[in-house]
Amino acid sequence: MSESIISGPRVAVVTGASRGAGKGIALALGESGATVYVTGRSRQSSDSPYGGTIAETAALVDEAGGKGVAVAVDHSDDEAVAELFARIGHDHGRLDILVNNAAQVVNAPPPGRFWEQPLEAADLITVGLRSHYVASFHAAPLLIANGRGLIVNTGHYGAVAYHVGPAYGAQKAGSDKMAADMAKELRPHNVAAVSVWMGGLDTERVRAHFAALPAEARPTSRRESPQFTGRVIAALYASDDLMRLSGRALIGAELGAHLGITDIDGGAPLSLRYTLGGPPELHPSLY
Structure with missing residues (x-):
C-alpha cells in the first residue's frame, strides 16, 4: 500500500x-x-425533517476512532467555502481527501414531471455540481501540497439512467465529467479525482419514505449502508491503484469488490450495471 507523503x-x-x-x-x-x-x-436536529446535525456526525467520527471537526457551511456561499479551506490550510497545511457530497434537494417534491415541480429542484445543480467545483478549487492546492490526494464526487446510476428527474441526472452526469477533467489536470501532482456511484442507500430520508408506504409496497431488498462508500474511499486512497483509476466514474459495489471491502454487515453490495447501466469509457484525451 502507498501512503501519503x-x-x-x-x-x-x-x-x-x-x-x-x-x-x-x-x-x-x-x-x-x-x-x-x-x-x-x-x-x-429540527433543521431537517430527517434530523441529524454536523455536531452529531463529528461526535460519531470521534467514537469511531478519528477526530471529527464540525464546520457549519452553506455550500452556496463561496466565501464560506473559501474560509473552510483556509482554516484547514492554517491548521494542517495540507489535505488528503475531499468528498464532494453536498446537495440541495427539495424536500418531498410533489409527483409530476419537471415542469410541474418547484423550480427550486434546479438548485441541485448549484449545490451539488457547482459547489463540487468550488470546494475542489479551494482543496486542490492543499491536496497538491500533500504530495498525494483524492477528490471524490458521490455519484449514481442516474448519470446514465433515468432517476428522480432531469436536474438529478444532469448533476450526476456533470459530476462524472468534472472528476474526469480535474483528474487530467491533477495527474502530474499525484492527485486523483473520481466519481463513486452509490447504490440504493439505507438513509434517514429513505427510511422515512418507506415508512410512509403501505406495508405491502415497502421494498425488502438489501440496501447499502452509507458507511460502505466511506470504507471504499479510504481503501482507494491507500491503494496502489489510486492513480490508475483516477478520472473514472466507478461503481462503488464493483470498486469495493476489487479492493476487498465489505459493508458493515459483512455483505457485499451488488452492482446494478446490468439493470441501470454503467459508466462510459474515458476518451483517450483524458488519460
Whole structure:
C-alpha cells in the first residue's frame, strides 16, 4: 500500500455530512483514524425533517476512532467555502481527501414531471455540481501540497439512467465529467479525482419514505449502508491503484469488490450495471 507523503493522520473533508451518505462516509473515514471536517447547514436536529446535525456526525467520527471537526457551511456561499479551506490550510497545511457530497434537494417534491415541480429542484445543480467545483478549487492546492490526494464526487446510476428527474441526472452526469477533467489536470501532482456511484442507500430520508408506504409496497431488498462508500474511499486512497483509476466514474459495489471491502454487515453490495447501466469509457484525451 502507498501512503501519503506527509506522515500523520489523514485529513479529510466530507461536505453535506449532517445525515445520509455524507454522514456514513465521514464515519467510515473516522474508523480509518482520519481527522474529518464535517460540513453542512444543520446545527439543530429540527433543521431537517430527517434530523441529524454536523455536531452529531463529528461526535460519531470521534467514537469511531478519528477526530471529527464540525464546520457549519452553506455550500452556496463561496466565501464560506473559501474560509473552510483556509482554516484547514492554517491548521494542517495540507489535505488528503475531499468528498464532494453536498446537495440541495427539495424536500418531498410533489409527483409530476419537471415542469410541474418547484423550480427550486434546479438548485441541485448549484449545490451539488457547482459547489463540487468550488470546494475542489479551494482543496486542490492543499491536496497538491500533500504530495498525494483524492477528490471524490458521490455519484449514481442516474448519470446514465433515468432517476428522480432531469436536474438529478444532469448533476450526476456533470459530476462524472468534472472528476474526469480535474483528474487530467491533477495527474502530474499525484492527485486523483473520481466519481463513486452509490447504490440504493439505507438513509434517514429513505427510511422515512418507506415508512410512509403501505406495508405491502415497502421494498425488502438489501440496501447499502452509507458507511460502505466511506470504507471504499479510504481503501482507494491507500491503494496502489489510486492513480490508475483516477478520472473514472466507478461503481462503488464493483470498486469495493476489487479492493476487498465489505459493508458493515459483512455483505457485499451488488452492482446494478446490468439493470441501470454503467459508466462510459474515458476518451483517450483524458488519460
